[in-house]
Amino acid sequence: GESVGLHLPTLSVQEGDNSIINCAYSNSASDYFIWYKQESGKGPQFIIDIRSNMDKRQGQRVTVLLNKTVKHLSLQIAATQPGDSAVYFCAEILVKWAGANNLFFGTGTRLTVIP
């Protein structure tokens, strides 16, 4: 399959442990943030999103934290499983009332889960 991100920051965790993936975003005016998971040979897959007027949002086994003061976003994965191994990207959107609401992606982090 495809190999995505050969030179990305990496994080290795033991199966069952919690994972924390961090992201620094660039635009303090961004309205919306999304975490994506990208497995080898596939396109990015939506995980969870958060609006800029929130500081925390929880999903199934995942939590996103937003710190606008330092423009930092984190993704916490509880009880990490081998199927969580992938490259994780944060993306930001500056909402426009006309024109494209395009995503700006961060560099990504490769998560490897050790069985």
Added chain:
Amino acid sequence: ETGVTQSPTHLIKTRGQQVTLRCSSQSGHNTVSWYQQALGQGPQFIFQYYREEENGRGNFPPRFSGLQFPNYSSELNVNALELDDSALYLCAYIRAATYEQYFGPGTRLTVT
């Protein structure tokens, strides 16, 4: 699965040639974006189409062009290929009234 398909899966072209990549969705969403993802990088926005019109463009030269058809499928065309155009090309359909983008599996383009 996102219901977004892209063709071809892989493609090898030589410098100076032209290429057309295709994208379609089963969802009926009318807005599609194209992204270029170089190895080791996050996807970079190329342009977006809404109801057959270009609706925004990233920092890509005019030799990158696109089309959207009445059935909302889309094409990305790249003329005068350069070695640096080698990348994974992704399309994504956008769910109306949200910012959720559903990505296809991508087309891996190699320019030699």
